[in-house]
Amino acid sequence: MFQIKKALVTGASSGIGKAIADQLLGEGCEVFALSRRVLDENQFQKGGTLHQIACDIADEQSLIEAFDQIKEKTDRLDVLFSNAGFGIAGAIADTPKTQVIRQFDLNVFSAVEVIRKAIPLLETAGGRILLTSSVAAVVPLPFQSFYSATKASLNILAQTLDTELKPFGIRAIAVMPGDVSTNFTDHRDKKVCPVTHYGERCESSIARMEKDEREGTAPRVIARKFIRIAKKNHPKPLYGLGFFYKCVLLLYKLLPVRLMNKLIALLYG
Numbered sequence: 660m661f662q663i664k665k666a667l668v669t670g671a672s673s674g675i676g677k678a679i680a681d682q683l684l685g686e687g688c689e690v691f692a693l694s695r696r697v698l699d700e701n702q703f704q705k706g707g708t709l710h711q712i713a714c715d716i717a718d719e720q721s722l723i724e725a726f727d728q729i730k731e732k733t734d735r736l737d738v739l740f741s742n743a744g745f746g747i748a749g750a751i752a753d754t755p756k757t758q759v760i761r762q763f764d765l766n767v768f769s770a771v772e773v774i775r776k777a778i779p780l781l782e783t784a785g786g787r788i789l790l791t792s793s794v795a796a797v798v799p800l801p802f803q804s805f806y807s808a809t810k811a812s813l814n815i816l817a818q819t820l821d822t823e824l825k826p827f828g829i830r831a832i833a834v835m836p837g838d839v840s841t842n843f844t845d846h847r848d849k850k851v852c853p854v855t856h857y858g859e860r861c862e863s864s865i866a867r868m869e870k871d872e873r874e875g876t877a878p879r880v881i882a883r884k885f886i887r888i889a890k891k892n893h894p895k896p897l898y899g900l901g902f903f904y905k906c907v908l909l910l911y912k913l914l915p916v917r918l919m920n921k922l923i924a925l926l927y928g
Contacts, residue, residue, distance in 0.1 A: 670743030785828025838875030
């Protein structure tokens with residue numbers, strides 16, 4: 660089993676990222692927690708060593724300074740948990756280009772920059788890169804099309820990274836949870852929804868999805884699964900989480916695209 664002693668977690672102040680950091684700290688790990696918001700340390704699990712670093716990963720200078728701090732404390736990382744991200748909602752026809760760029764910048768481009776800066780530290784340990792993807796990477800969600808597109812990008816990124824970095828002992832993995840009950844739901848940007856005649860359908864669709872999210876799996880359960888995957892000696896580049904969502908992903912492989920799109924339209928269209 661692969662051992663995790665030192666880990667970097669982005670988006671570590673809430674949701675899945677916070678739950679991963681807590682789980683690792685409880686196991687006695689040294690955790691470098693990157694997020695824009697620094698929490699009172701009493702809000703984290705006791706046990707390991709916590710280094711909170713205020714960092715906006717979409718800001719290059721902020722990211723450089725964060726890695727300078729990390730390198731002052733360690734010359735290796737066992738795992739990078741790339742978890743920072745957010746979601747926008749709205750019809751494709753209504754969503755301005757600036758919002759699309761903002762969505763890709765944080766969810767994909769900034770994740771790439773974190774990975775690039777972490778690779779030298781991961782090489783030392785023959786480490787792991789875990790990207791927080793989503794079932795939405797495979798299941799195209801109407802009115803969350805750009806969120807789905809960013810997660811699909813992360814799946815491809817993980818697979819290509821895994822091939823490129825395997826000779827250096829580094830493995831890259833995209834993990835696809837389904838509905839998780841976090842404050843991600845409350846932070847989704849929905850300003851675009853009511854702009855045109857798509858508005859009513861958009862609002863109804865997002866309301867259905869958000870109900871499912873609020874009733875979803877607790878982040879601590881998802882965190883345990885992420886860490887279990889990170890410890891595998893021979894991990895796959897893609898994992899779905901949960902029996903139901905694994906079935907959904909399998910159906911998307913087996914059934915005709917037209918049929919699956921029709922089913923999604925019935926649920927969320």
